[in-house]
Amino acid sequence: MNRIVRPVSGTLLSRLALASIIANVGIVVTGGAVRLTASGLGCPTWPRCTDDSYVTTPEMGIYGVIEFGNRMLTFAVGLIALATVLAVLAHRPRRPGLLALAVAVFLGIPAQAVVGGITVLTNLNPWVVGLHFLASMAVIAAAYALWRRIDEPDGPTVAVVPTPLRALARITTGVSVAVLVIGTWVTGSGPHAGDQGAARNGLDPESISQVHADGVFLLIGLSVALIFAFRAVGARRATRAAIVLVAVELSQGVIGFVQYFTHVPALLVGAHMLGSCVVLLATLSVQWSTRERRPAASAPQTTATEAEAVPVTA
Incomplete structure (x- = not known):
């Protein structure tokens, strides 16, 4: 049977x-x-x-x-x-x-x-x-x-913001990833090695922390720019996503600065790791908000001044 x-x-x-x-x-x-x-x-x-x-x-x-x-x-x-x-x-x-x-x-x-x-x-x-x-x-x-x-439906992907703003969102995503990578270098230079006998990466903690902070400032600046740019073109969903991203980045930045000036307490380091995951998710949300997938029958015709329909595989 x-x-x-x-x-x-x-x-x-x-x-x-x-x-x-x-x-x-x-x-x-x-x-x-x-x-x-x-x-x-x-x-x-x-x-x-x-x-x-x-x-x-x-x-x-x-x-x-x-x-x-x-x-x-x-x-x-x-x-x-x-x-x-x-x-x-x-x-x-x-x-x-x-x-x-x-x-x-x-x-x-x-x-x-x-x-x-x-x-x-x-x-x-x-x-x-x-x-x-x-x-x-x-x-x-x-x-x-x-x-x-x-x-999402199975139709073509259509951009909801102009091409230059999609490029700015991709740059912001790239900077966000770079900040995560540099953050691992900061961790590798710090006191929490996972074991008392574990080696450190040899980087100066103060110097690499400054590089990390500079990356965060750049990331926040780009994210704020996205808010104003999305608002200017009337992309409400993208604007909301960018606002959430800035809020998450500021919260993560506060945790980072407090842990640095309080000599990296373990509890705050753990909160900062959780915050890194949330920053990544908020960044991806912004990237996703710059496009949408529509049923094929309803995919709009675009002009040179409008968002371009871009086919993707996922």
Whole structure:
């Protein structure tokens, strides 16, 4: 007897994609907790926790529990991603690009875990630790793209702001990514190495913090410019997204300055890591707000002075 498999609704699929975003942000925060509690080598090897055991042992104490617990959370995040892939396969009608994005998120999680294992095997090399964080950012970006794509129709992509403003939004996104990268350099020069014996990257903390702050000032300036530019062309959705981005950036900036002048307390560093994820998501929201996908029958004709219709694959 053949079983009838019911298609997955768009609502359930959207919820799974949103859960994937939240879970991947959560693994960044818990990964930060591992480092901030000096538990980075709580399990001193990988993929085992010790040479003889895949799980933590009583002799390893709380540090082993924290590190091993974070490793186990990776499986939970992976299960959510797998459920999302299966939901995409069961969704009807099949949507172009959804499966590729869902698979990218799913495969990104073990890839990120491997980078995490390399950080352990290299005794928390600060450059590898930074790459571990950036790998998580890439997975979050893919999960966000999947979530936004689910609720879009399958027609062509149409720009809702003039081409120069779309270029400005892309530049802002690039600067935001650069700020995240430089932020990992700041972290690699600071006091929270994840273990008392872990090396630092050798950069001067004060100098690299200034470079990071300069990047933040540039990012905020570009984001404020986007607000006025979007308002000038009547792009309300894009304006709202840019306002949210500036608010998030200012909040993150306040946390950053306070943690710097209070000698980098662990709690504020953790809040700053969470804020980095929120900044990335707010930046992607602005990028997404400069275009929309419309059903083919309703795609408007554009002129040289209007936004151009730009086909995309996702």
